[in-house]
Amino acid sequence: MTPEALARSRIDTRLEQAGWVVQDMKQLNLGAGPGVAVREYPTDSGPADYVLFVDRRPVGVIEAKRDEAGEHITMVESQTERYAGAALKWRSDNAPLPFLFEATGTLIRFTDNRDPAPRSRELFHFFQPAQLKDWLEQSETLRTRLRSAMPPLPTENLRDCQINAVTGLEASLAHNHPRALIHMATGAGKTFTAITAAYRLLKFGGAKRILFLVDTRNLGKQAHQEFIAFQPPDDGRKFTELYNVQRLAGPNIDPAARVCISTIQRMYSILSGEPIDDSAEDISLNELQQTDAQQKLVRYNPAIPVETFDFIVIDECHRSIYNLWKQVLDYFDASLVGLTATPDKRTYGFFNQNIVAEYTYEQSVTDGVNVGYDVYLIETELTKKGATIAAREWIDHRDRQTRSRRWAQTDEDTAYTGTELDRSVVNPDQIRTVIKAMKTAIETEIFPERRETPKTLIFAKTDSHADDIVQIVREVYGQGNAFCRKVTYSEKDADGVLQNFRNEYHPRIAVTVDMIATGTDVKPLEVLLFMRDVRSRGYYEQMKGRGVRSLDGDRLKRVSASAPGAKSRFVLIDAVGVEKSLKTESRPLERKPGVPLKALLQGVAVGSRDDDTVLSLGNRLVRLAKQLDARTLARLAELADGRTVGQLGKTLVEALNPDRHVEAALATAAAQGITRSEDTLTGEELAAARSTLVAQACQPFDQPELRDALESARRDLEQLIDHVNPDDLLYKGFSEQAEAQARETIRRFADTLAEHRDELDALTFFYQQPFQRRALTIEMIEALHDHLARPPLLLTTERLWSAYARVQGSKVRGADLRRQLTDLVSLVRFALGLADELRPFADEVDRRFQDWTFRHNARRTTAFTPEQMEWLRLMKDHIAASCSITREDFDYAELASRGGLQKAWQVLGGELDTLMKEMNEELVA
Template sequence: MDKKPLSEQDIRSKFISPALIAAGWDLNTQLLEEVVLTSGRVVVRGNRAKRDEKTIRRADYVLYLKPGIPLAIVEAKDNNHTVRDGIQQALTYAEMLDVPFAFSSNGDGFIWHDKTLHDGVLEREITMEQFPSPADLWRRYVAWRGIGPDVEPVFAQDYYPGKPARYYQLNAVNRAIEAVTKGQSRILLVMATGTGKTYTAFQIIWRLWKARAAKRILFLADRNILVDQTKTNDFKPFGGAMTKIENRSVDKSYEIYLSLYQAVTGTEETQNIYRQFSRDFFDLVVIDECHRGSAAEDSAWREILDYFSSATHLGLTATPKETAEVSNITYFGEPVYTYSLRQGIEDGFLAPYKVIRVDLDKDLGWRPTTGMVDRLGQVVEDRIYNQSDMNRSLVLTRRDEAIAKRITEFLQATDRMAKTIVFCEDIDHAARMRQALVNANSDLATVNPKYVMQITGDNLEGKLELDNFINPRKDFPVIATTSRLMTTGVDAKTCKLVVLDRTIRSMTEFKQIIGRGTRIDEEYGKLWFTILDFKKATELFADPAFDGDPVVVFEPEPDEPVVPPEEDGGPMGDPAGGLEGEDDALPVGPDSPGTGRTRYVIDEVPVYVVNERVQYLGPDGKLITESLRDFTRIQIGKRFVSLDAFLQAWNDADRKQAIIAELEEQGILFDELAKEAGKDLDPFDLVCHIAFGQMPLTRRERAENVKKRDYFAKYSGMARLVLQALLDKYADDGIENIERPEVLRLAPLDQLGSPVELVHAFGGRAQYQAAIRELERSLYQ
C-alpha cells in the first residue's frame, strides 16, 4: 500500500494504533491519543488576552500502565517524513511527563529511545510488529526507578478517579509515592500557588491509604479556611474515614485527620492535644504551606513533627526557602519535584499579569513643619519620613484617599465589578482603606454596602463574606481590604486586581500574595490580572530567589533609591514565617500598649501621585529595565538591521499582519506604544518612528494622502465603493482588519453586498487580493 498520500491521522489509525493494540496496549485505559499536556500560554495585548495556540503541547499518544501512571510517548508523522522525524518532539513530551520511553513512527516502523538502557542501547529502530508490550515497559520502568517487587503494588496503586490530573500533578504524585516506597522519611514538594497542591496531596494520600502503606494520616494546615476547604472539596472522597480535630479530646477511630496546627498545640503541656495520640499512631503527616515555620527548630510545627518522628513527613510549599538561616530544605531535603510560577505561566495553567507601580510624593520623603502636632496632639518628631514609615510610624489619612482614588480610577477604566484584594499594613490600615474606598465608590457602596468589605482576622462580618468574595457567582463583595488573612488559602479564581500597599520583604509572602491572582477562570473571563503596587514590593521580581522574573519592566526614568524597610515587629512580621494563628497583626499606634513605637496620625497633609510605571510580561520571562520605547527599539534592531531592511520586508509581505505578528511574538506591544504616543499610529509608523527616527503619520493622514493621489480613479462602480470603505476601515481600525477576508462581512461593507458579490466586482479573488496589495502600497508610499 502506498502510504505517501495518507495524512498523519490516516497513518495513526491504519498503522500505528493497530501496532500498539497488537502489542497488548488496551485502547480504553492504556492508550490515549491527542493528549493535551499544556493549555497554551496566555498572551496579553493591552487590555486584551488570548491563548497562544502555538504553545499548546499535545502528544499524539501517551501510553499508561493504568490511568495516572504514564510510561511512554509516541509521536506520529505522515509517511512523507522519515521514521526519525518525530523523536525529538517525543523526547520533549517524555521529559515533561517524566517517563523514560519515547517513540516516533511514520507507519513504516518505530524509533525507540530507551532511557533505561535496559539492553545497553539508548536508541534503536524496530519494526511495527516489535513494539514492546505494557509488561515489558513496566519491568524496565520499575527497574529504572529502583522500585523493588515488594513495594511495586504501592507505586502501582490506582488514582482516585474523577478530575483528571495535569501532567505536573502526576509527576508530583508519582515522585512522592516513589520516595515513600524507597523509605524516604522526609519529602518536599514545591508547587507554585494555584497549581493544585491540595489536590496533589489528596491523590498521594489516597493511593498510600488504599495500598495500606499509610493507614492513618494527619493533614496539618495553619489557616482554618485551608482545613475547611480541604475537607469539603479535595478530600471529600475520604467520607466517613475522615475527621477534623476541633475539640480538646479526640476520637481515635478515624483514619484521616485534618487539623489546624494551633488546634493541637498549646503553651501548656495539657493543651497539646497531639500527645493524646501515641507517637507511632500516624504513618504519614502532611504539612500544607510548610514554609510557614515547620523548618524552624523551635516552632510548634516541629514539636508535632518531632513527636510523630516515626511517620513519613510530606511538606507542601510554594517556596522551598524562607530565609538564609532557616530553610525547609534543611529539614525535608531537596524537593522531589518542583513546578514553578514561571513554568505555570508558560504552560498556560497560571495567569500572567502586568504591574502598575505608583509613586506617591510623600513616600519619596516628607518632613513635618516645626512644631506640627498630629490628631492626638502629639508633636510629630522632626525627621524625614519615607515609604517604610507609612502606616507604621506615620499615618497620612489623605494618603489612604489618594490610593483609594487611584484604585477606583483603574476599576472605572476597566471593570468596576472586578474582584480586588487590597493588602494593607495591619488591621487598622485595612479598616481605614475600606472607608476610603467606600467614599471613593459611594455610588456603588450606596447600592450595596458589601461592595467594599474589610476581611481581617478580627472582623467577624468580613470573614463571613469571604466565601462570597471567592465565589465567582456572587457579585459582592467586590473589593476586599485585608492584611494577612487573605495571603494564603483564598482560592479567588476571578481576582483581577491585586493592590499592594504593604511592606513585603519575605519572598514567600510575596509569592503567596501574587498567587491570589494567578488562578485562571476562563468561564468568567479571568485570563490575566493586574498588580497595582504602591510600595515597590514588585522589585522582588528582580530578586534571583523569585522563580521566574516573569515580567518585563519598562521604566522611563531611574527609580528613586530604595529605602530598606525597618524590621517587622512581632511574630507576624517574622520573615522566617513564624505565623501564629490566622489573625492579622494587631494595629500599631499610640493607643497600642507594648508596641514600643509611637505612631502619628495626620489628617491635613495632601498626598499626590507623582509617577507611574507600567510593567509587562515579556515573551522570554526576563526582567528588563528599559523604557517601552527603548525595549521596542532593541527588539526591532534584532530583526531588522536598517530602515531599508524593514521597508523591503514590509513591502514584500503579502500580508502585513504576518510581520506585525512576528514582532508581537518578540514582545512588541503596539497597543501600548500607540497609547503612549497619543496618536492613532499603526505598527508601520510605530516601527519607523521608534526604531529608525522617521516622522510618523497617523492612520487618518495616510488615508487622506491616498485620496489626494486620486488612487481610486482606475476603479469604478462597486469596486471603487469597496476600496473607499476599506480605506475608511483602515483609518479607524488599522491594517490588520482590511487584510482579513471576513472584513467583507462587517459594516459598512456588508451593506454593499455579499462577500461573493464584492469580490466579483473586481473580476475574482485574485484581482481583489491584487487590489488590496496595491492599496497597501499606496498607503505606505
C-alpha cells in the same frame, strides 16, 4: 541502674505505651495479648534482646543498646539482621523475620526487610501490634507498590506543570525519598495537584491515610472545598464519595477517614497536650516567631500512633514546619510532601534539596496561568518625612483598643516619622491623600476604560488602621458601607465578606491585615495597595501572590462588568516603599496577639510560664518601652528595683534562649561538683535551668503595684489624631525600576529581531522589501511567539505591549485589552519602525480594511453590494485573527456557518481569489 538497664527500662515503657505486653523468657505467655515482646529469646545465634510476636507469630526483633550508642546505632544493623535470620528455639517455621528495630532509651530505627532495597529510618515511637499485623496481611509493602503499581497518569485537564509535579513526586516516592518539595507558582494549582497525587496514592498505592497540613483554618476550609469538588479522571464520582475526608476540629481522628485536613497548630496541640485557643488557627505561622525553647514537647498518643498517616502533604511549607512545629512532622512515620510558591534556603534544606517539580512565577506568566504585574508608586510628604504636632495643640487622643476619644492639649512637641504613622500617630489626611491618589491613578492611568472600580485589596498595618482606611475609602469614593469592607479575623462575618468579595459586585474594595495576605484565592483582584511595609521576603511574595491569579473574561465580567476581557495583569500600588525596603526572613515574636497585656501579666503572676505567654509578655514590654516617655519609664523603673521596662522584657525573652539554658545548667553542675559538657547535659538538667531562669525573669511581676502601673501606662498610651498637619502628594506614577525593566525588555526584543532576521520566517517577511513579500501565516507568528516566549527571553506579547505602554505611552493604543497572538505582528512592525503607533493588530486591520474598500470602490464601476461587504468583513475578521486567509479557511467557524467557500464564491464570483490575495497583502503588510 547501669546504662544498659536504664535503656532497657525505657524501651519496655515505650513498647507498653504502644500496646505490647513485655515479658521475660521465663514468664513467656504468647496469649497475654495480641502483641507480645519477649526479652532474651534464644536463637541459634544467641539470645535476641527482644523478639516481637503478633497473634503468637514471630514478626520482628529489637536490638537494644544503651543511650550513648545512639549516634552509632546504624552500625549494629548487621546484628539485627543476624537475629532476624536466625532460627528461633522451639519454632518449626524459621523464615527470616521481616520487621527489624534498633533502639536505645531515646532512639528507635526501623527496617522493613520486605521493602525493595530495605533501608532503615528513624521512628518517634514503636508501632502498635495491629499495624505490624496489617502489614503482614498485605501481599506487598507500600514502598513496593509505589515502585511497581502506579499506572501512567491521565493528563486530561491537567496543566503541564501539574503533570510534571505528580510524575516527579511519584518517581521520588518510588525511590523511597522521605521528603519531596513541589515548588509551584501561586495560582498554578498546587492544591489540585496534591489532591490528584493523594487520589492515586490511595487508589493505586494502597495508602492507609493522608494528612493534609495547613497553618490557618481559612486554608483548611479552602482545601476541604477543593477535595469536595475534585472528580478523578477515571471515576464518575467525586473524591469525597470515594474516600472519607475529615476536617479536624477536635482531638479525635475518624478511623474511616482516608484524608485528614488539620492545621499544624491543632495537631501540635493534640500531640503535646498544650491547649489550643480558637484564635490560634486563624493566625498564619508566617506571622509567628518560633524558637527552639520548647517546654511542651510532643509525646506519644496511643489514640494517634506514629503509623496513623502514610503521607503528610504540607501546604505553604515555607512557613509552617520549623522549630516548635517541626515536632508534628517528626512524630509520624510518613513521607513528607511540601507545597510552596515561595521556597527559601530553609525550605530546600529541610526537603534534602529534593525538588521534584519547579514551576516559577515567570514561567506561569509565560504560560498564561498567572498574570504579570506593574508597580505604581504613591509618595506623600508625611509618608516620607513625618511631621511635628506642636505643644498645646488641641487634638483627639484615641484609645487603641476601644477607639474611644478624648479632646485634650498636647503637653510638648510631638515629632513622628512616616513609619510611626497609624501606630502612635494617626493622620487622617495622609490616608485620604493616598486613597485619593489611588482613585485618580486607577481612573485615569491604570484602568481608564473601567466604569466601576476594579476589585482592590488594601493591606493595613493593624486592625485599627484598617478601620480608618475603610471609613476614608467610603468618604473619598462617595459610597456606602457595601462598597468597602474590612476582612480581618476580628470581623464576625469575615468569611461571608470574603465570599462576596470573590463572587459578587460588592464590596469593590476590601481592607485586610493578615487574613487575605497568604494562600486565600481571590481571582478577580486587579489592584493591591500596600499601606504597610513587610520585612519578610517570603511573606511579601505571598502577599503579592493574591493578585497573580488569571481569570477568564466571562467570570471577570460577572464582578467587573466593564472589564474588556480576561484578566491580563494586576497593579501593585506601593504607598509605603515596600518594594524598596530591606527584606529579611525575620518575623514577630508575638505568640498571643489576641491576649491583653493585663491578662499576660496576671498569667505569669499566678504561674503561667509556658513559652507563648512568657515570650508574648516580653515582646509587649520591649515594644511598650519604645513608646513610653522618659518620665513614665523612670516611674516604672522605680517599681522594678531599677530595671527598665525594656530590660524586663529582654530578660523574659532571654530566659527562653536555649543557649542560656545550657550555660545555667553547666554552672549548676559545676557548683555541685559535677563535671558536665554541653553534649552530656540531660533533658532534666536543661528543663530545670529553664525553669529557674524563667522564674527569675517573672519574679518582678509578683508585685501588684508594678502590674497595675504597666497596665495603666499602656492605657495612657493613646494614638494622637493629627488633624493639624495636612499631607501633600509628592509623586505618583509607575516605578523607575518598572520603567528600567520595560526599557530592558524592549532592547532585548529589538536585539532578538535583528539577531534572528534570517532564521525565522515571520522576521524574514518584515525585513524583506515589499515587492518580495509572500503571505504571512499564523504558523509563522506561532513560531516567532514560541521563540520569544520561552526562557531565557520570556518576551511574551503581554509583557512586550506593557513595556512599550510604559516607555512610549502616547504612541500605544489598547494597553488595557487582552492580547491576541496576532498582536505580535503589530509589535514587530512598531519595533522595526514600520508603524508610527502601536495599536492592536485587529484595529490596524480594521483601519486598512476601510482604506482598501474605499480605494477598491473608487476603481469599480459599481461599489461592493451589502452582501459582498458582509462577506468581506467576515474575511477581514479572519485575517485579524489568523494573519491571512485561504480557500481552506472557509471550512472553519464563522465562515463555514455562513455557507463556506461555496457561498463566498456565489457572492463574490470569480473575484474571490483575487480579493483574498489583495486583502492578505494590503491588510497585513
